[in-house]
Amino acid sequence: MRPRADAQFESKGVDGDPPTQRSFEGVAECYAPPSAPKSSPHGAPRSSPHSSPSSAPRSGPLGEPLGDGVGVRSSRSSAVPPTLEGIPPEARGQALRERGHLLLRRNDYASAGRDYDEALAVYRASGDVIGQAQVLMDRGALRLREGVAVQAVRDYDEALALFQAAGDRAGEGEALRARGFARAEEGDLGGAVCDYDQAIQLFQLLGDREPLKARAAPRKTVAPGESDKEGGSARASEPPRARVYGAGHGRALKARGDLRVRLRNLPGAARDYSSALALFQSAGDRTGQASVLKARGDMRLGQDNMSGAARDYDWALTLYQATEDHLGQASVLKARGDLRSRQEDLAGAERDYDQALELFTAMRDLLGQATVLKARGDLRARQEDLVDAVRDYDRALALFRAGFERRGQAAVLKARGDLRRKQFELVAELVGVAAADADDLEEALADYDLALTLFNALEDGAGQAGVLKVRGDLARIQGDLGAALDLYLDAKRLLEVSGNASELSAVLAEIARTHALAGRAAEARGAAEQALARADRATSAEVRELAEAVLGGQIAAPGEVGSAHDPRSPRGYRRF
Numbered sequence: 269m270r271p272r273a274d275a276q277f278e279s280k281g282v283d284g285d286p287p288t289q290r291s292f293e294g295v296a297e298c299y300a301p302p303s304a305p306k307s308s309p310h311g312a313p314r315s316s317p318h319s320s321p322s323s324a325p326r327s328g329p330l331g332e333p334l335g336d337g338v339g340v341r342s343s344r345s346s347a348v349p350p351t352l353e354g355i356p357p358e359a360r361g362q363a364l365r366e367r368g369h370l371l372l373r374r375n376d377y378a379s380a381g382r383d384y385d386e387a388l389a390v391y392r393a394s395g396d397v398i399g400q401a402q403v404l405m406d407r408g409a410l411r412l413r414e415g416v417a418v419q420a421v422r423d424y425d426e427a428l429a430l431f432q433a434a435g436d437r438a439g440e441g442e443a444l445r446a447r448g449f450a451r452a453e454e455g456d457l458g459g460a461v462c463d464y465d466q467a468i469q470l471f472q473l474l475g476d477r478e479p480l481k482a483r484a485a486p487r488k489t490v491a492p493g494e495s496d497k498e499g500g501s502a503r504a505s506e507p508p509r510a511r512v513y514g515a516g517h518g519r520a521l522k523a524r525g526d527l528r529v530r531l532r533n534l535p536g537a538a539r540d541y542s543s544a545l546a547l548f549q550s551a552g553d554r555t556g557q558a559s560v561l562k563a564r565g566d567m568r569l570g571q572d573n574m575s576g577a578a579r580d581y582d583w584a585l586t587l588y589q590a591t592e593d594h595l596g597q598a599s600v601l602k603a604r605g606d607l608r609s610r611q612e613d614l615a616g617a618e619r620d621y622d623q624a625l626e627l628f629t630a631m632r633d634l635l636g637q638a639t640v641l642k643a644r645g646d647l648r649a650r651q652e653d654l655v656d657a658v659r660d661y662d663r664a665l666a667l668f669r670a671g672f673e674r675r676g677q678a679a680v681l682k683a684r685g686d687l688r689r690k691q692f693e694l695v696a697e698l699v700g701v702a703a704a705d706a707d708d709l710e711e712a713l714a715d716y717d718l719a720l721t722l723f724n725a726l727e728d729g730a731g732q733a734g735v736l737k738v739r740g741d742l743a744r745i746q747g748d749l750g751a752a753l754d755l756y757l758d759a760k761r762l763l764e765v766s767g768n769a770s771e772l773s774a775v776l777a778e779i780a781r782t783h784a785l786a787g788r789a790a791e792a793r794g795a796a797e798q799a800l801a802r803a804d805r806a807t808s809a810e811v812r813e814l815a816e817a818v819l820g821g822q823i824a825a826p827g828e829v830g831s832a833h834d835p836r837s838p839r840g841y842r843r844f
Contacts (some may be wrong), residue, residue, distance in 0.1 A: 272496070274335060277476040279345060290721050299728055301422040301607070303319070304344060304689065304710040305585055310400075321483075325742045345566075347770070348530065352364070352367070358394075359392050361387045361394070361396070361399050361403070362387075362389045362399075363383070364383045364386050364387035364390065364483055365383070365384070365387050365402070365403060365406060367443040368380045368381075368383035368384045368387065368406060368410075369384050369406070369456070370411060371383060371633075372409075372413065373632070373633075375634050375670065376461040377410060377414055377634075377672070379414060380410055381407065381410055382408040384403055384406050384410065384756065385407075386405065387399075387406075388400060388403045388407070389402045389434060390736075391403060394628050397430050397433060397434045398430070398431075398434050398436060398439065400427075400430055401426075401427040401430035401431050401439060401443070402427075402439075403435070404423045404424070404426050404427035404430070405423070405427050405442070405443065405446060407422045407423050408420040408421075408423035408427065408446060408447075408450065408691065409446070411423060411450075411769070412449070412450060412453060412671060413672075415672065415673075415674065417450045417453035418454060419453040420450040420453070421447060421450045421451060421454060422819075424446050424447035426442065426445065427439075427443045427446075428440060428443040428447065431443055431819055435475075436445070437470060437474055438471075438474060438513055438516055440470060441467045441470040441471050441474070441513070441516055441520065442459065442467075442516060442519075444463045444464070444466050444467035444470065444520075444749075445464065445467040445516075445519060445520045445523050448460040448462075448463030448464045448467065448523060448524075449523060451463060452527055452530070455519040455727075455816055456808040457530070457531065458525065459774045460527055460779050461524070461527065461660075464520060464523055464524035465524070466521040467523075468517065468521060468524065470518045471516050471517035472514050472517065474513040474516075474517075475513045475514060475517055477843050486840050492668050504584065506530075508682050508712060510674075514547040514548070514550050514551035514553075515548060515551045515553045515556055517544075517547050517548070518543075518545075518547035518548045518551065518553070518560070519544070519556065520546040521540045521541075521543050521544035521562060522540065522541065522544040522556075522560050523535040523558065524540050524558075525538075525539075525540030525541045525563065525564075526563060527545065528540060529566075529567050529570075529821055534567060536635065537567060538564070538567070540564060541564045541567070544556075544560045545557055545561070547566075548560060553589045554590060555587070555588070555591050555593055555596065557584075557819065558583075558584040558587035558588045558591070558593070558600075559584075559596070561580045561583050561584035561587070561635040561637075562580070562581070562584045562596075562599060562600055562603060563582030565578075565579075565581045565584065565600075565603060565607075566603060567654070568580060569603070569607055569647050571599075572805070574607065574610070574611060577607055578604070578607060580601055581600050581604040581607065582604075584596075584600045585597060585600045585601065585604070588600060594627050594630065594631055595627070595628070595631055595633060595636065597627055598623075598624045598627035598628045598633070598636055598640075599623075599624075599636070600619045601621075601623050601624035601627070601817070602620070602621065602624040602636075602639060602640050604619070604620050604642060605617040605619075605624065605640075605643060605644075605647075607645055608620060609643075609646075609650075609719070614647060614651060617647055618644065618647060621640050621644040621647065622644075623642055624636075624640045625640045625641065625644070625800050628640060633672040634667045634671045635667065635673055635676065636669050637663075637664075637667050638663075638664045638665075638667035638668045638671065638673070638676055638680075639664075639676065641660045641661075641663050641664035641667065642660070642679060642683065643662060643675070644660050645657045645658075645659075645660030645661045645680075645683065645684075646668065646683060648660060649683070649686075649687050649690075649760035654687060654690075654691060657687055658684065658687060661680050661683060661684040663689070664676070664680045665677060665680045665681065665684070674722050675726055675728070675731075677718075677719075677722055678718075678719045678722035678728070678731055679724065679731075680718075680725050681715045681716070681718045681719035681722070682715070682719040682731070682734060682735055682738075682788075685711075685712045685713075685714075685715030685716045685719065685738065686712075686738060688708050688709075688711045688712035688715065688740070689708075689712040689738060689742060690705065691707075691708045691711045692708040692712060693745065695708070701763075709742070712742070713739075715740070716735050716739055719731070719735050720732060720735045720736070723735060729762040729763070729765050729766045730762070730763065730766045730768050730771065732759075732762055733758075733759040733762040733763045733766070733768075733771065733775070734759075734771070736756070736758050736759035736762070737755070737756065737759045737771075737774070737778065739755050740752045740753075740754075740755035740759065740778060740782075743755060743777070744778075744781075744785075746781060749785055752778075752782050753779065753782045753783070753786075756775055756778050756779045756782060757779065759775045760775050760776065769802050769804040769806070769807070770802070770803070770804055770806035770808075770811075771794070771809045772802050773799045773800075773803040773804070773807045773815075774799075774800040774807070774808070774810055774811045775784055775828075776795050776796075776798045776799035776802060776813045776815075777796065777799040777815045777818070778812045779793045779796075779799075780793075780795035780814075780815060780818040781795035781798060781814060781818060781823055783795060784818050784824055784825070785823065785824070785825055785826075786825060787824070787825035790826070792818050792823075794821060795818075796816075796818040796819045798821070799811065799814075799815040800812065800815050800816070800819075802813075802835055
């Protein structure tokens with residue numbers, strides 16, 4: 269697997285601070301399988317393979333991998349998967365797909381995979397090319413849930429070839445969009461951009477070429493006494509013509525906008541989101557509109573545009589409520605909770621998290637519950653409600669493990685380790701490092717070790733660097749400056765690759781402090797100058813103050829004249 273160039277903003281929703289993450293919502297939005305016509309329990313014949321508009325996927329966060337026939341927009345999605353007794357052979361493939369969707373919603377990946385494999389065999393035996401392609405799209409979405417993007421790309425490759433062979437251009441566009449998402453997950457960002465561009469061009473060719481806005485109609489000269497049979501002179505403008513494939517086009521634009529956020533091309537992402545929103549509005553797709561508004565709100569939150577993000581979240585929430593999309597509501601409530609937490613409205617944030625958790629729980633969405641519990645644990649840790657914070661982290665970790673979400677597990681383990689480290693530091697500040705409870709320290713180190721192993725397996729350099737930095741902090745607190753410096757330098761190398769300026773600045777400041785405490789004034793000054801040079805708007809005031817303190821000689825080796833001792837060394841806790 270190629271290394272993934274995660275932007276800090278992309279890890280939001282799983283690790284709470286910055287997106288992307290390969291979040292559960294992102295995986296869900298990569299593909300919505302073609303919607304099945306509502307049928308009786310015994311199943312109805314599927315639509316014609318060439319009826320492209322009716323087989324276009326539905327949009328919407330979290331519910332996108334599922335079709336209409338499985339009831340993903342209400343609590344029916346938690347019903348017991350039906351048996352297939354009495355299903356006629358011609359309807360068995362579609363019935364297997366629908367049951368697979370239900371099993372996927374309940375995180376029973378093994379059973380869902382078996383149903384998709386059997387459905388694929390049924391369609392192959394009957395020679396149904398479109399049926400085969402649709403099942404491969406379903407199975408590709410399942411592979412993404414399982415975290416095996418390479419296999420998802422293979423399924424989408426095969427589906428794309430089948431749609432092309434059948435002449436289903438809309439299906440081809442959806443397959444390109446889904447493959448683009450899988451390629452991005454695999455780390456092939458160039459291939460993802462190429463797929464999204466091809467999908468957008470294809471939908472543009474399929475759709476009505478007329479502009480979305482009302483266009484002026486040419487006025488016709490009419491002789492006196494004659495009537496305008498065509499009504500050209502009486503009509504100043506024509507109403508806009510709806511794009512037949514506008515929703516598919518909008519989904520492709522939104523997917524490209526999401527990728528551009530990852531690539532830090534925020535102006536390009538904003539253009540894609542605006543175009544997608546207009547297309548969804550023209551197509552009357554309120555769920556699609558809501559998904560774009562949620563994504564644009566996330567982008568604006570990353571830009572510290574709090575008012576713009578709040579407007580987008582509120583609008584998205586209204587649309588999801590109108591469509592009774594409970595999962596969509598939950599995802600927006602969680603995001604709005606993150607926004608309110610950033611604004612220090614902690615009570616409002618907790619209300620949003622509680623509502624989101626209630627909805628995710630009602631829908632039996634394990635990963636959604638885990639994401640909210642992680643965020644609420646972070647909030648309670650800020651409020652120094654350490655007992656409840658640990659309880660939330662423990663529940664989140666169990667749910668992430670049940671959902672096989674390794675990135676979520678790593679983020680929770682790091683957060684829980686931070687909390688336990690904080691408990692150790694608080695005690696050490698009062699009674700000294702030697703007298704502090706060693707259990708807190710050992711538990712923190714155990715959490716960090718597990719988190720580091722997972723981030724390494726995920727090839728997440730920024731995640732690894734975050735754990736290495738806090739491990740370095742612990743080593744410095746214990747007075748092992750050599751070990752601390754080694755850990756900080758490892759974190760620095762990883763962050764130089766990932767390009768996270770604020771985190772790199774923080775690590776450089778710690779390197780400067782460690783050099784200063786070891787009596788290496790020249791190295792300390794150089795690292796402090798680099799820390800200030802790499803600082804950006806996301807760099808905290810504490811990091812800047814620390815670097816300036818090193819440059820001002822306020823931190824030096826113990827025993828030096830005029831020096832101030834490091835606050836986190838065994839001797840005591842002062843300002844620096």
